[in-house]
Amino acid sequence: MFTGLNAFPLTPLCDDVFQQDAYARLVTQLSTAGVDSITALGSTGSYAYLDREERRLVADTAVQAAGSTPVMVGIGALRTSRVQALAEDAQNAGASGVLLAPMSYQTLTEDDVFGLYEDVTAGLSVPLVVYDNPGTTHFTFSDELYARIGTLPNVTSIKIPGLPTVPDEARARVDAIRSLVPEHVTVGISGDSAAATGLNAGCEVWYSVIGGTLPALALTITRAAQAGDTAAADAESQRLQPLWEMFAAHGSLRVTATIAEHLGLVPPASLPRPIRGLKVAARTRVAHLVEDLDLRN
Incomplete structure (x- = not known):
């Protein structure tokens, strides 16, 4: 579950109401495509905008679908206390x-954040992924904090934000993080333009x-990299550069929602x-x- 492609589906709303059927179809599409795991209610899933009952329904729907x-x-x-609930x-x-x-x-201070993970993991019976996304949380993890949190029970993966673009520097950075955390804790990349x-x-x-x-698109990059075909993974990512540029200009959430809406x-x-779609x-x-890059599954 903590290797390969972990896909983050949108949580579609219409007139401020969760669209359960559309969401179930999105999740089923991911499973059918063969993604390795799915994350409901990630940043792409707009978790921060939903109340507890909405989030409970999304979680139930995702697991079933x-x-x-x-x-x-x-x-x-x-x-x-709300995180624990x-x-x-x-x-x-059934997550x-x-x-x-x-x-x-x-x-937040580093002690605040460590305390959060310490309190939450103490009551968990399932693995936990540490989500480092300073673009949305405005908190930046230090390497020392990675190391502290990595020792907590049930911590199984750390999602890091971006990497140097030079391959040797990127590998050195990943190796440096891995050297700080227990062997069972995987290191995951986010920021789609940096995935390859x-x-x-x-x-x-x-x-x-x-x-x-678009799971098929993401799987193309993932499977190439897993097979050791770095050139193919890089080439596919480079082919998608116009998409990554749209992400950088308008935000990945808005662009991805526009693609999903365009494809029905x-x-x-x-x-x-108050988030509005693209103009x-x-x-x-x-x-x-979508047409020029053949962005269809």
Whole structure:
């Protein structure tokens, strides 16, 4: 579950209501495509915008729709007690693991974050992925904090944000992180434009935004890297450079939602307000990319 492709599906809303049927189809598509695992309620799944009951329903739906594919569930929240309640809900839904980002309004210290993971893992019976995403949480993990958290019970993987673009430097960075954490803790790459670099540098898993909507595309990169064909993984990522540029300009969530809406996988205006979709010119550009880059499963 902590190797290969972990796909993050959107959580589609329409008029502020969770679209359960559309979501179930997204998750089933991922399982059918052969992704290695699925994360419900990751950042791409807009977890921070949903209340506990909505998140419980999403978790239940994901586990049921995924069949035999393992499902992890995001449990991030502002207060530790709420994270613990969400962890209980995820486990009750049958999740194979949980994903935790340190959410905050006030700036968190390293002791705050370590304490969060210490408190939550103490009550877990499933593995936990440490979600380091400073772009959304505005908290940056130090290597020392990776090392401290990696020793906690049930911590099984760390999702790191990006890597140097030079292959030797990327591998050195992955090796440095791996040297700090226990052997059973995998290192996963996020930031889709960096996925090929990360996998080729030795990351065991890709925590993927685009994989949650276009799994075949993401699997092409993942399987090439796993087979040791670094050139093929790099070539496919380079082919997708116009898509990565759209991610950088507009955010991966908005662009991925636009792709899913364009392909009829989710209803229009599927993002939680106040997040608005792309404007007409950008939506048109995304539609052209879908055709030009053959972004269809």
